[in-house]
Amino acid sequence: MAEFLMVIIGGLKIGAIYALAAIGLIVIHKATKTVNFAHGGLVMLGAFAAYLIVVELNWPYWLAYVLIPILIGIVATLLEITILRPLRRADLFIVIVATIFLGIALSETFRLAQNTEMLAVPAAIKGPPMMLELGEDLIIITREQIWVCLGALTVGVIGLLIFRYAPAGRSMRAMAANVRGAQLCGYSVNRVYAIAWFVGGALAGLAGVFAAPSHGVSPELAISVITAAFVAAVIGGFDSLLGAIIGGLLLGLAETLSAAYVSSAMKSAVSFLLLFVVLLWRPEGLFPEAKGRDV
Amino acid sequence: MQAFWKAIARAATGLAVAAVLAVSAGPAAQASSQGVTDTEITIGALGALTGATAFIGGPGRDGIQLAVDKINEAGGINGRKLKLIFEHAFTPAESVAAAKKLVESDKVFVLILASGSTGAAAAANYVRETGVATYNIYGATPIIRKPFAKNVFHSAIPGAEVSSQAMIDRAFEARPKAKKIGVLAGTYAFPQANKKATIPLLKKKGVEFVVEEFDQGSRDFTSQLLSFARARVEAVLIFGSFSEAGFAIKQGPEKGLTGVTWVVDGSAVNDAIVPILGAENTKNVWGYYNAPYFPGQSDAPITAYKKMWTAKYGKAPQGRPNLYDLVGYGSTYVLAEAMKNAGKNLNWDSLIAAWSSLKNSKPSNLGGVEITFPQSFSKTNHQGSTELGKAAIKGGIWQVVPK
Structure with a gap:
């Protein structure tokens, strides 16, 4: 039982990072109808910025949590303004190709700039693990696990609340519902799209800060995160922020449980199996936001 | 007309004989002093510069190049300067292709396998067949070591x-x-x-x-x-x-x-x-x-090495220089000493003979800094060093500690 609980906690930690990455992806998609395949690259940039702040500059860790969302949000906004805005009227396929290669460009630039296998970032919260007795067994929980689970999920919920209740969120929801209608209500497409990319980028940056200690900073981080974020987003229903959180957690749990009780080789297979089952059984995802209306 | 056909037959026979000789001689019959001119010795190296083993190949390239630069600054080897050609190779197929390119197109005199076990194992058959003087500086794999080949030498990474x-x-x-x-x-x-x-x-x-x-x-x-x-x-x-x-x-x-x-x-x-x-x-x-000092230690030789490294490559990223920088540097000095001892008439045979009798070879013999264990070879033992320091993390850095 103790082992099972430790596996669950491990799964929740990974799932919380997936959830945070997936929310950023969905915010951008919901408001701008752009599937951002460069999102993994933004997560990797967030992790790299954490390395610079914590390891290179030796600044306090909390500054990484404050500065990086702003920094990566600005980077994402600039990408939208310089690359995606000119493509706004282009075919969807062209936009998708643009974001795919944007993601590759971010990863490869990092690879060329950093002549090393991986950059390591220390954990934000240090100290010995906590040990809870469960009968004759011990449940061991590290402080980092608690921090990542609670921290990433809290940020995710804040993101969800912003989207649902803040004025900026209202503008994005309006744009998501009907672009022409939102414009007629006085919302600027350029401004709302920039805000959406800023929020999505900020969430990606934070996902990078949370992921850096447990994944390291390398170009492979971009690929592993974007893959998981997409699966989590599809499981949750691609337009549902709450669904993304739950989808991320489900994916993290499924991967970890399969690694623990089947084999580590099954980890990726299980995540894709989960994806196919959801697509076949409920193509709209487990928590679709848009409701059908009876007329 | 008959004379014409006789001439054709003679030419065809000549070509056939030449082709048979070339094929039967194989690549090993290529000039064994290839890559050596009056002023220069070209050495080739392969290893991964990107991918999961870039932490081996990248430092390998940098360590070798640093030693090459310093040896050239000190006058080179018997009046010849060293020139390094480095080929990226990550997968086994890339490693074989890189080895072939270096030996057959670039005509390098010595091939350094700076790729770890994957590349060393992949290139093993090729280097045995060609007879090119080869220095396996990182591969622990037995595939490159067994069966014994007189042209293949191993550095500070033991079996x-x-x-x-x-x-x-x-x-x-x-x-x-x-x-x-x-x-x-x-x-x-x-x-x-x-x-x-x-x-x-x-x-x-x-x-x-x-x-x-x-x-x-x-x-x-x-x-x-x-x-x-x-x-x-x-x-x-x-x-x-x-x-x-x-x-x-x-x-x-x-x-x-x-x-x-x-x-x-x-x-x-x-x-x-x-x-x-x-x-x-x-x-x-x-x-x-596999070396007497970690890069993080403050002993004089490793401090001098880090100073040289930083002067050439700038501020070191996290984890650099690493073991592969050190072994790349030290091994190049060992190779240089073998080439020096082979004398002015440098070819594969003279190099292999000199290399096989090298004793206690270390960078300081040619003016380098002592950051690797000394290497010795014999005709039947081509493993340069089997010495291993005991390592522990003290004060946040790895250190070689007394056994």
């Missing part, structure tokens, strides 16, 4: 049986009464070579052991660590890179492995593992090192 024995020794020094040992090995070439060497040694020692494997670049070790926790192992030997070993050790407590002794191999003995683990979680981590 897997030597390093495996050192790791087992470290584990039992820390846990003399250990009865169960975990073996965690990557599925790629060098961890597999070490795993194969370790299992007979553990059997001989009469201890129980559990073997688990992981794919290259893995970050999640849930299933492997749970297996060790269920078996209640007391020490774990890890064969993999610093990032793989670092994340495995870090996740140990999360999976119920507390108080376990971790022994990592030379590839993982890298200062970049410390931030992964957290400095406070390093007291049960041991390893071995």
Whole structure:
């Protein structure tokens, strides 16, 4: 039982990072109808910025949590303004190709700039693990696990609340519902799209800060995160922020449980199996936001 | 008309004979002084500059180039300057292609395998067939070592049986009464070579052991660590890179492995593992090192080396310079000394003869800094050094500690 609980906690930690990455992806998609395949690259940039702040500059860790969302949000906004805005009227396929290669460009630039296998970032919260007795067994929980689970999920919920209740969120929801209608209500497409990319980028940056200690900073981080974020987003229903959180957690749990009780080789297979089952059984995802209306 | 056909027949016969001679002679018959001119000696090297083993190839290139520059600044070898051509090669196929290009197109005089076991194993047959003077500076794999080839020399990374024995020794020094040992090995070439060497040694020692494997670049070790926790192992030997070993050790407590002794191999003995683990979680981590100093230590030779490194390459990224920088640098000096001893008439035969009689070769013999163990060779033993320092993390950095 103790082992099972430790596996669950491990799964929740990974799932919380997936959830945070997936929310950023969905915010951008919901408001701008752009599937951002460069999102993994933004997560990797967030992790790299954490390395610079914590390891290179030796600044306090909390500054990484404050500065990086702003920094990566600005980077994402600039990408939208310089690359995606000119493509706004282009075919969807062209936009998708643009974001795919944007993601590759971010990863490869990092690879060329950093002549090393991986950059390591220390954990934000240090100290010995906590040990809870469960009968004759011990449940061991590290402080980092608690921090990542609670921290990433809290940020995710804040993101969800912003989207649902803040004025900026209202503008994005309006744009998501009907672009022409939102414009007629006085919302600027350029401004709302920039805000959406800023929020999505900020969430990606934070996902990078949370992921850096447990994944390291390398170009492979971009690929592993974007893959998981997409699966989590599809499981949750691609337009549902709450669904993304739950989808991320489900994916993290499924991967970890399969690694623990089947084999580590099954980890990726299980995540894709989960994806196919959801697509076949409920193509709209487990928590679709848009409701059908009876007329 | 008859004369015309006779001429054609003679020409055809001549061409056929020439072709048969060329084919039967094979690549080994190529000029054995290729790559050597009156003023220059071209050496070729291959290794991964990107991908999961870039932590070997990139430092290898930089270490070799640094030594080449310094040797040239000091006047070169018997009046000839050294020139390095480095080819990126990550996969086995790329390694064979890179070796062929360097030997057959670039006409290098010596081929340095700076790729680790994967590339060394892939290029093994080719270098044996061609007879090109080859220096395997990182590969622990037995494929490049057996059968013995007179043209293939090995540097400071010994065969897997030597390093495996050192790791087992470290584990039992820390846990003399250990009865169960975990073996965690990557599925790629060098961890597999070490795993194969370790299992007979553990059997001989009469201890129980559990073997688990992981794919290259893995970050999640849930299933492997749970297996060790269920078996209640007391020490774990890890064969993999610093990032793989670092994340495995870090996740140990999360999976119920507390108080376990971790022994990592030379590839993982890298200062970049410390931030992964957290400095406070390093007291049960041991390893071995193929050089007398870690880059993080402040002894005079390694300080002088770091100064040279920084002057050439600028501020070092995390984890650099690493073991492969040091061995690349030191090995190039060993090669240079062999070439110097071969004299002015430099060809593969003279080089191999001089190399095979090299004793106590070290960078300081040619004005370099002493950052690698001395290397010695004989006609029947081409392993330059089998010396391994005992490594532990002290004060947040790896250090070679007294045995």
